[in-house]
Amino acid sequence: MSQRHPVLTMTAISKIFPGVRALDGVDFRLFPGEVHALMGENGAGKSTLIKVLTGVYGTDAGTVTLDGARVSFTGPMQATAAGVSTVYQEVNLLPNLSVAENIFIGREPRRLGVVDWRAMRRRATELLARIDLHIDVTELLGSYSLAVQQMVAIARAVDVRARVLILDEPTSSLDADEVAQLLRIMRQLRDDGIAILFVTHFLDQVYGIADRITVLRNGRLVGEWPTAELPQLALVEKMIGKELDALESIDADAGNDPEAVAAGPPLVTAEGLGRTGSVAPFSLTIHQGEVVGLAGLLGSGRTEVARLFFGADRADQGQLTVDGTPTTIRNPVAAIDRNIAFCSENRRTEGLVGELTVRENIILAMQAARGWLRPVPRRRQDELVQRWIEALSIRPANPDLPVRNLSGGNQQKVLLARWLITEPRLLILDEPTRGIDIGAKTEIQRLVVKLADGGMAVLFISAELEEVLRLSHRVAVMRDRQMVTQLTNDDTLDADRVMNAIASGGHEEGAPA
């Protein structure tokens, strides 16, 4: 292997977005006939790297060479033409056309300028047979499962003479059998000499197929290892990192002893709650005044758990009990009625209404709960908005500014304020500190501690283990869409143990490596 030349080399790639260094001198290489896993948490720079490679973004520094020649693509189309094809999680094909057409559209076999349907069907069938997929190619693509669609996308990519195949989270929505079939196809393509860049959050799959692993963190290259030389725990450590803690320590444990909190009255209990295709059934109890952290890698099902509690998605199995009364939470309105609040990780798409002002965004949930006929009186609005702008130090402190003009951290605080004025009993925070500056981050962490001290229950989700450990009384660990274990945050719990639980799928307790 060492004798071969890489088909693709990316050297010292940097990409700067306003205020963020998304990639900082990252190197990456890909050899023909290998499956290379690109790993990293949210904001690590994986998707930026792929977008730079396929020409969606330009680079600010660094070079990309393909087969020894320097390239700089202007877009995915040009990249595809040069042999670099991408298959995305949400299949970018046309469900309204037949399988055969999806493979050949844009380059249909023609006779005398007329599309030769018979030749197209024949060639499509042959092509799919090569990857062991035997389906009716005249059927609409949309009538097949996502897994088949993905394989068709791969077939299309391969047929346009791809030498580099980028698979961006292809397995996220597939079941076990489908994943197995996809991995088999990947092995076959690898053996045919195609270089595969594989992005996934499933550690099993990485260790099942990848030859090498590159890890990114916060836009920097952590390193590149042959899979055999990088144990799972080491991989998790490299991905999550042990940040030098620049934050002041927050004395979370001082106020409430985890044991004492857990002995208190349970507020919300989930028993076997789950949703097919989203998260496996889990059981979790959250007590008053308790902060429960959800740890796990991106795509492990953290957000899905939160959405079930809030009714953003409807659970199709299990039972939820609030205050000892069994309830079904069909939609957010029902959750809000039971004093549950949810700050989504996607502030822009699922949180704020960008056009509306800070004031309007803050009172939206309270107003929705009251109904439009009973507007929150202007004076009370002013009072509430002013109080929370000050309490959370939202800057600029102008309640009549469209919220989209605020920075990420301030937007997050606006979202928090929206829910805090509804005085929830369970506050679900999904990545509340992602993409915001360190000052705002500390403020939000402090606030969580204070709220819990005041008796509020908090479900806290974060990709940063340190943060989860600092704030939570208890940590539930997610892996591959399952809740694998729950750990009490006593003196013995540290990042290593949590990482071990993530890496091993909960069968930890043995001595870490």
Place this chain on the structure above:
Amino acid sequence: MSTLRSRLPAVTGHRLFWPLVVLVLLIAANTVYRPSFLSVELKNGHLYGSLVDILRLSAPLILVALGMSLVIATGGIDLSVGSVVAVSGAVACLYISKQPDQNSLGGVVTALALAFGVALLLGVWNGTLVAVIGIQPIIATLILMVAGRGLAQLVTQGQIITVNSDPYRTIGVGHLVGLPFAIIVALAVTLLVAVLTRRTALGMIIEAVGGNAEASRLAGVRARRITLLVYVVSAACAGIAGFMMTANVSSADGNAAGLWVELDAILAVVIGGTSLAGGRFYLGGTIVGALLIQTLTTSVYAMSIDPQTALLFKAVVVIVVCLIQAPAFRARLRRRAATPTPPTTPAEQQKEQVPA
């Protein structure tokens, strides 16, 4: 000087700047063409004059456009308003024409209530298709746009129903405290809609749904109810407009009443600065838009150009206004005009002012 230069973009950048400029230009052109255009006189205690006529004639359009503003703010559209105008006008006229005494106030009021109820039902139908069944608004309202005309003709049996009722005529051409009755009705409905949306939380919630439907759902907004409501309001406004239009001519023509009014109303809303994508809506802007369209139509009449030819002007206005509002077009302009002073958008300005 420097303050003037810095203020100028704030003025020209206001969303009503260009519509108002066009409106003023139109009035100026009319005045040049016919100097008496601006004069308003008092006869028998009633106001008369071209400007008053424009206001009176624009009343139905203002009503329809008000309802349309709310629908568009939720990110929808209502193509059926023209048909609703025709149906409500037809029902009212039919009922009155069957009365032994067409001048009886009670009969007219019953007719109005009946027709208004029918309009509300049609609104519920639209709202149900959009909010409950989940059909795209443009398609859902297309159904009633087609079938509603047929319904109106069914009501009138294909005839033009003429009524001879003074109380009904008043709605279109009568006067109250010196002002044409239609203007007062339009004003009253405008106030009502303004109070309904701005004094309650309805306006904000509509804007939240139109601005980001998913975020609103996750904030606990019952988006379906709001969506259904705006289609009902839209149909109600169209229903009242139907009374005015038929009262204006004292007859109901199922085929012609309210023809094209949906297009004019959409145009008025867009000219007024409300984005077709939904979100913020501006009732004041909508009214300026409606006045602009009516002034354009009236001017064309006054200059004895064929009314249909007015459509040519309308086409130009639609394209110009939409281009000015289209982000893609603005971006192109900005790139071309890469002069020392790049144009400033209002949002950018606000952002600059804030830290001070």
Place this chain on the structure above:
Amino acid sequence: MTTTPLAARADRAWWRVPPRHVPVLATLALLLVMYGVGVSQYRAFSNVQVVFNIFIDNGFLLVVAVGMTFVILTGGIDLSVGSVVAMTAMVSASLLRSGLPPALVLLIALLIGPTLGFAMGCVIHFFDIQPFIVTLAGMFFARGMCTWISASSIPITDGFWTTMAQERIRIGESFVSISVLIAVAVVLLAAFVLAYTRLGRNVYAIGGNPQSALLMGLPVARTKIAVYTISGLCSAIGGIMLSFYTLSGAPLIAVGMELDVIAAVVIGGTLLTGGSGYVFGTVLGVLVLGVIQTLITFDGTLNSWWTKIVIGGLLFAFILLQRLVGIRKK
């Protein structure tokens, strides 16, 4: 109305009809039922000439609907068609009156529609303004042009036009007009383009998912502009056919025609959201409208407004059917 989806489901169970064919088959079934009703109620209905007359009376509608099918397949809409039909007829009539040779008039008339369509397509694509608004402006523009040319109807006395209007082609006992032949030719050509050329397949691709189409390297801009140009061309041909039919150009003819056209396309099984549908379905949709009109004419007691109500009802039924098929696919 409620039996249609059920019947479709039964079809699927018996013959395993793919869901995408359900709307077209439902339209076909509806058409046959309506024709059957006509034949059983009225003796004269069974005359073959009745069928031919439907084609003769609706030939121009069919051609315009074919153009609209292209636009709707991409997920767009073209509100300007009725006005462009009228404008084309007006331009032809006024140019003929001013003494231009018929060949030149034909050429000019046939160029106006596609030019306007091309311009609208460009605005829609490059400035990213909704097709609804742009073609609305196009509709205003074309209608304004009509009255600008003349406020009243202009008769056509040209020899070529009168020949085209009166020529009858005998088929057995019955006859059709030349317009019918033109319509059939347009339908066949359009069906061929949609099924067998890259342009046609790209039309479906854009309607399926424009982002995907772009990522797959398909010429989205060119295709989008092309469909509005094609729709403009079809409207122009429709306008010429209308001027053959009426031997005049009238400024207010074909008002509201765009609604009939859109209704025909939707009833013909084309999804208004784009990506699915057939020209053959559009033919069926136009025939359904034609048969409704004929039935109402034969009946004599029913009035013309029932046409609109029935079309509205059918629109509702078919849109609901489309949604049901769509939901089941998920």
